[in-house]
Amino acid sequence: MPELPEVETVARELNKKVSQKTIQKIQSDHPKMIKGLSLESLKRQIYKKKILKVLRRGKNLLLELENQRTIWVHLKMTGHFIYLPSKNTLKKEKAIQQDRFNTYIHFIFYLTDGSQMLLSDLRKFARIRLLKGKAEEIIKNPPRFGMDKLGTEPLSREFTPQELRKILQKKKKAIKPALMDQESIAGIGNIYASEILFIAGVNPLKKSNALSAKEVKKIHIAIKKVLLKAIKLKGTSTSDFRNTNGKKGGFGSELKVYGKTGKKCPKCGKLIFRIKQAQRSTFYCATCQKAS
DNA sequence: AGTTGTGTTGAAGA
C-alpha cells in the first residue's frame, strides 16, 4: 500500500539513516525485481559508492549515489525498507522479526559501517533500477520507463485549486479513479482517494468534469490535509506496510471510511458502503457524500 | 477446498 505518505516517510527516514553512508555489497534471492540490468552489473556499479541523498517523486523512491547514478525503487503493493543499525541488539532484531511482514527479505544492502538496509516484500512486486544522473535531474528530465508520465506533486506550491480544476476539467472519469491517476496527480492511491473524498464530502462516482468550483476547492483542501496528516503519523498500515524501523504507521486509526464497510459513518452514523470503480474498492458514506 | 480480494501499475487485448 505504499502511497505518497508511506513513500515520503521511507524517504525521510532513509535520508536520516543511510545518506552519507557507503554501500559495501548487496545480496538478493530474487534478482527478477531488478529491471534493465543484471544483479551482477548492479553489484559492480554500486560497490563502494556513497549514498548522497534519498528523494521521493510520486510513489517512486530515488537514492542518489556519488557516481552520477541513482537507484530507483518502486515499492508497488507490499514492499518496504527496514534499516538495521550496526550496533543492533539481538533483542531489537528479534522484535522486528516477530512481525512476519518484516521477514520477506529479498534484498540486503550492506553498508560499510556495518548497518543494513533490507527490502522486505511479501508479493515480490517491488522493482529496482539503476538510472544515470542525479536524482533531481531524473525528476526534471525523467527516463521513459514510467516516471516520465507523472503528474504534479499534490504537496507542492504549484498544486493550487486552479491547477486541480484544470486537471479535473479534462477528465471524463469519476473523481475517485481520477484522483488515483498518476499522470495527473502523483502519489494518491486507493486508500487516500477514498479518505480524501470523504473529508471533502464529495461522491466518488461524480464525474471529474462535472464538479463545481466549490467541490474542487474542498477536494484540494482535503488532499493537502489528509496527506500531510498521514505523513505526520508515518503512514497507514492496514496490513503489511512498515516503516524503516519495522513498525506500523499511525494513520490506521484515523481512517474514516477505508475498509469500514457496514460500519457507522463517523459524521452521520449511517452505514459505510463499498463499491467497485475501475476494479478497485471505493468506500464512502452515501449521506455525507451526496451524488447531487 | 475452490474462489475472491488486496495497497500498484505495465503490458496486452479490444
Add this chain to the structure above:
DNA sequence: ATCTTCAACACAAC
C-alpha cells in the same frame, strides 16, 4: 488513442 482485463505473487477470508 483509449478503454478494460490480466499478470506479476502470496496469502487471508469467505
